[in-house]
Amino acid sequence: MFPQSSRLALITMILSLVSLVSFNAMAHGVDESTRLFLQNNTGVQFFPFMYIGAKHMVTGYDHLLFLAGVIFFLYKSKDIFLYVSMFTLGHSLTLLFGVLGDVQVNAYIIDAIIGLSVVYKGFDNLGGFQRTFGFSPNAKIAVLIFGLFHGFGLATKLQEFQLPQEGLWENLIAFNLGVELGQFAALTFILLLISFWRKHHSFAQFSTASNTLLMSAGFMLIGFQLTGYFTG
Amino acid sequence: MQHTLSNKALFKSTVIALVIAGVVLISFILPAEYNIDPTGIGKKLGLTALANPGGTATIGTVQSDELNTENQHETDIIEVIVPAGRGVEYKFAMAQFNKMEYQWHTDGAALFFDLHGEPEGDTTGYYESYALATLTEMKGSFTTPFAGVHGWYWKNTSDKPVVVKLTVGGEYSIVGLKK
Numbered sequence: 001m002f003p004q005s006s007r008l009a010l011i012t013m014i015l016s017l018v019s020l021v022s023f024n025a026m027a028h029g030v031d032e033s034t035r036l037f038l039q040n041n042t043g044v045q046f047f048p049f050m051y052i053g054a055k056h057m058v059t060g061y062d063h064l065l066f067l068a069g070v071i072f073f074l075y076k077s078k079d080i081f082l083y084v085s086m087f088t089l090g091h092s093l094t095l096l097f098g099v100l101g102d103v104q105v106n107a108y109i110i111d112a113i114i115g116l117s118v119v120y121k122g123f124d125n126l127g128g129f130q131r132t133f134g135f136s137p138n139a140k141i142a143v144l145i146f147g148l149f150h151g152f153g154l155a156t157k158l159q160e161f162q163l164p165q166e167g168l169w170e171n172l173i174a175f176n177l178g179v180e181l182g183q184f185a186a187l188t189f190i191l192l193l194i195s196f197w198r199k200h201h202s203f204a205q206f207s208t209a210s211n212t213l214l215m216s217a218g219f220m221l222i223g224f225q226l227t228g229y230f231t232g
Numbered sequence: 233m234q235h236t237l238s239n240k241a242l243f244k245s246t247v248i249a250l251v252i253a254g255v256v257l258i259s260f261i262l263p264a265e266y267n268i269d270p271t272g273i274g275k276k277l278g279l280t281a282l283a284n285p286g287g288t289a290t291i292g293t294v295q296s297d298e299l300n301t302e303n304q305h306e307t308d309i310i311e312v313i314v315p316a317g318r319g320v321e322y323k324f325a326m327a328q329f330n331k332m333e334y335q336w337h338t339d340g341a342a343l344f345f346d347l348h349g350e351p352e353g354d355t356t357g358y359y360e361s362y363a364l365a366t367l368t369e370m371k372g373s374f375t376t377p378f379a380g381v382h383g384w385y386w387k388n389t390s391d392k393p394v395v396v397k398l399t400v401g402g403e404y405s406i407v408g409l410k411k
Contacts, residue, residue, distance in 0.1 A: 126242060208237065213252070217253070
């Protein structure tokens with residue numbers, strides 16, 4: 001398949017990417033300087049909000065895990081485009097609706113459901129629904145529904161800052177655009193790595209292990225968030 | 233495309249996923265995030281130290297001539313612990329045009345700080361900074377431009393907790409650590 005050296009290079013690249021992500025990752029947390037900015041800005045701040053949205057997506061490992069699960073077995077670019085659009089539609093709707101309608105949802109519960117979405121995707125990739133229930137839930141609808149929850153997660157985080165009403169609409173649109181940009185950037189990376197890996201025979205060998213780990217990560221997110229809910 | 237595992241393999245995968253998640257949660261994530269550490273592994277690895285995000289503060293009120301307050305009135309000595317990698321705010325409620333004299337020093341490391349005031353009843357998040365620097369100690373005074381809460385934000389970028397000893401005198405009431 002690959003000569004030894006390029007295989008080594010690939011592994012090194014993946015490892016360094018992983019460490020990069022884990023250093024900056026903060027899932028749904030917003031770091032202190034961003035917090036200060038969000039609380040003190042007034043009026044329309046188009047690019048800063050866009051940047052925060054993009055950064056949130058790129059460093060949000062729960063969104064990334066879900067996306068990685070969704071495109072794991074998607075080969076055609078048409079399919080990828082379709083699924084990602086469903087996800088985008090879902091989270092844009094609830095992000096805008098949630099903030100503008102001032103809908104308050106408990107962040108821990110939302111994040112636990114996002115964890116559940118990761119478990120679902122891992123289990124689905126293993127063919128679990130086919131095996132246990134004899135059918136697989138409509139994957140596009142599932143992605144749309146979980147997209148709605150991911151959007152509520154974003155909305156809940158933004159609302160914690162009691163954003164000024166002035167320029168709220170514009171700032172939200174900017175944030176959402178940033179989210180899509182960040183998602184696009186992250187997706188490109190994930191897709192690149194997965195399609196590279198697919199050519200290698202270890203993809204088939206390890207796809208079961210990968211999706212088991214994906215499920216496991218989802219369970220961790222659920223446990224982490226639910227503990228926060230009950231102790232916080 | 234999607235390959236279907238046998239019942240047995242699927243069950244095995246699910247159990248493995250749960251076990252890994254459980255072990256990692258109990259030994260690492262819960263200790264580091266919430267200071268819940270049933271196995272004691274978190275404490276051994278020093279992870280539980282991460283789980284105390286808020287600072288702590290103790291207050292002692294003494295007669296002191298450390299500050300030259302006009303009529304030598306009472307001063308408060310407050311010890312604030314700023315945890316590693318965190319920011320802590322300590323505030324006082326003050327009326328307009330009231331004066332505070334202060335002096336603070338850390339137990340070593342320099343801290344970034346922002347001495348600022350937030351007007352009473354404000355909901356927009358507006359604040360005004362009176363001093364902004366990174367220092368190990370500072371002495372001074374300020375007169376409030378408006379009524380509200382006034383005080384310090386200290387940020388500790390080091391990997392060890394830093395103790396700030398703050399002595400204040402003047403017309404104020406202590407609000408304390410911002411939750």
